[in-house]
């Protein structure tokens with residue numbers, strides 16, 4: 001996608017042919033800055049500190065992190081150690097494990113002399129695949145937005161509610177939940193987006209609002225608790241969110257607060273779709289609520305908030321009384337029964353094992 005007329009992906013290899021460049025998402029929306037990663041440790045730090053975030057981009061960064069590790073040592077032991085370090089950075093998004101498994105498979109049984117080159121080739125292919133996959137998700141999701149618009153008799157606008165950031169910043173390009181919105185906007189469908197702020201890290205207010213604004217998509221940032229009210233008053237035509245891990249049963253794990261939006265959507269008859277690439281499906285899990293590991297992050301993300309002061313300086317301030325405990329569960333799981341459909345690169349399917357197998361029969 002473009003930033004000030006320049007086409008960007010969220011991760012790319014520098015002109016030197018080996019260093020890895022990212023957009024520092026901790027600086028958005030107040031500054032657009034890029035970072036150059038040169039070591040495994042820097043790549044792991046970028047994931048852990050959420051300079052990069054979003055399930056597909058976490059996977060892509062891990063793939064390139066392994067490439068950086070191989071520059072130092074191409075042995076099996078070094079690959080295992082690098083994968084273990086990267087896997088430990090964030091527990092919930094399964095794309096991390098998927099990307100590292102893909103990388104390992106491409107290196108296994110390869111002569112040492114070929115490994116570095118093969119790793120960079122595979123990481124680039126994973127990134128290209130993610131961009132193409134997300135664009136295809138956009139095409140399939142566009143049909144849902146267009147249908148909602150036409151069903152309403154083509155009003156002035158069709159309202160989509162989204163949570164967190166599942167836009168191009170969360171992937172290599174296009175995004176998952178926001179890809180259909182970009183496709184709809186580009187196709188002339190008058191789409192308007194309700195953007196949940198998404199406390200505590202505000203990925204909606206900071207990142208989704210920023211990227212939608214850059215593309216010119218009309219949007220309104222709302223506090224996390226507003227969605228239910230909007231739905232009761234007919235102001236949401238459909239919800240589209242992303243996911244960090246979807247169980248084979250269709251249970252969907254996504255940013256904390258997604259479940260409450262799904263409950264409100266269910267109660268108000270608002271379609272609730274989840275957009276995801278194949279790399280986000282965990283075929284080994286059946287019960288998402290029981291089995292998906294939920295990341296717990298630093299309580300300071302809850303007790304503090306960061307923003308730009310009137311003098312332009314970005315400051316972090318405390319919003320809770322000293323001494324109050326805070327808990328920071330980063331994700332929740334929406335049971336499949338609350339999901340109207342899964343929007344994948346292969347089409348839209350019911351949120352169920354049978355539905356997923358209809359699109360991915362090779363997994364039967």
Ligand code: MRU
Nearest residue numbers: 053054055164166170242243255
């Ligand atoms: O903690 P984050 O910012 O990495 O969480 C991101 C999300 O929850 C996204 O909705 C999810 O990764 C889907 S992104 C395509």
